[in-house]
Amino acid sequence: MESSSATAGGRTRREATRQKLYEAAVTLIAEQGFSATTVDEIAERAGVAKGTVYYNFASKSVLFEELLRHGVGLLTASLREAGERTAREGGSKVDALDAMVRAGLVFIDRYPAFTQLYVAELWRTNRAWQSTLMVVRQQAVAVVEGVLRDGVENGEFSPEIDIQLTAAALVGMVLVAALDWKSFQPERSLDDVHAALSRLLQGRVSGVR
Numbered sequence: 001m002e003s004s005s006a007t008a009g010g011r012t013r014r015e016a017t018r019q020k021l022y023e024a025a026v027t028l029i030a031e032q033g034f035s036a037t038t039v040d041e042i043a044e045r046a047g048v049a050k051g052t053v054y055y056n057f058a059s060k061s062v063l064f065e066e067l068l069r070h071g072v073g074l075l076t077a078s079l080r081e082a083g084e085r086t087a088r089e090g091g092s093k094v095d096a097l098d099a100m101v102r103a104g105l106v107f108i109d110r111y112p113a114f115t116q117l118y119v120a121e122l123w124r125t126n127r128a129w130q131s132t133l134m135v136v137r138q139q140a141v142a143v144v145e146g147v148l149r150d151g152v153e154n155g156e157f158s159p160e161i162d163i164q165l166t167a168a169a170l171v172g173m174v175l176v177a178a179l180d181w182k183s184f185q186p187e188r189s190l191d192d193v194h195a196a197l198s199r200l201l202q203g204r205v206s207g208v209r
Helices: 004-032 039-046 050-056 060-088 093-110 112-122 130-153 163-184 190-206
Strands: none
Touching: 004 039, 004 050, 004 060, 004 112, 039 050, 039 060, 060 093, 060 112, 060 130, 093 112, 093 130, 093 163, 093 190, 112 130, 112 163, 130 163, 163 190
16 A cells, blocks of 8 residues: 555655646636647646646546636635635625735736636637536635625625625636736736726725725
8 A cells, every 4th residue: 555655745746746737727728728728738848748647637628627717716715825824814795895806906916818818708609618618617715705795794894785796707707907008008007907996896895085
């Protein structure tokens, strides 16, 4: 039998390999599209043998589906950590939402190619991974919904707020604003973009004028 350390080492190596494949796939697909990207190209960009791709993923479609799960999972974790950190520091629910806005911008700043793909795929309905995309999207939105729901319960937010739609709108605001930033206003700093969205958040959610 393998020792626990050997098993852990093998798992770590496989995770590192999968991360390289994710990075190669997201870069290539962002550059030339899903259909035009081949498994050979992904393997070459990742610096591994073609067989390694199929060892980790049954097909290119499965690789892309897992890429979506992985990327949105990272975003969801970032949003959740930002909200929890704000709560530990005694911040308000608006503070928590503001921290999530910044966390989303930081994520997009770090993974712009993934964000571009994610937003593009949200508009497609004929992909094999569409149901998976809807599930992982809801996981990210649900984190924001939780903060809004808590804010309504403690009286910080109006009970008239449509929690589901407002949460989706906040996530969408960050995604679209960040893509516009990266594509058309790259000279602006993350702090500058966050400040603009923060002012919008404060005015639209807390009622501050």
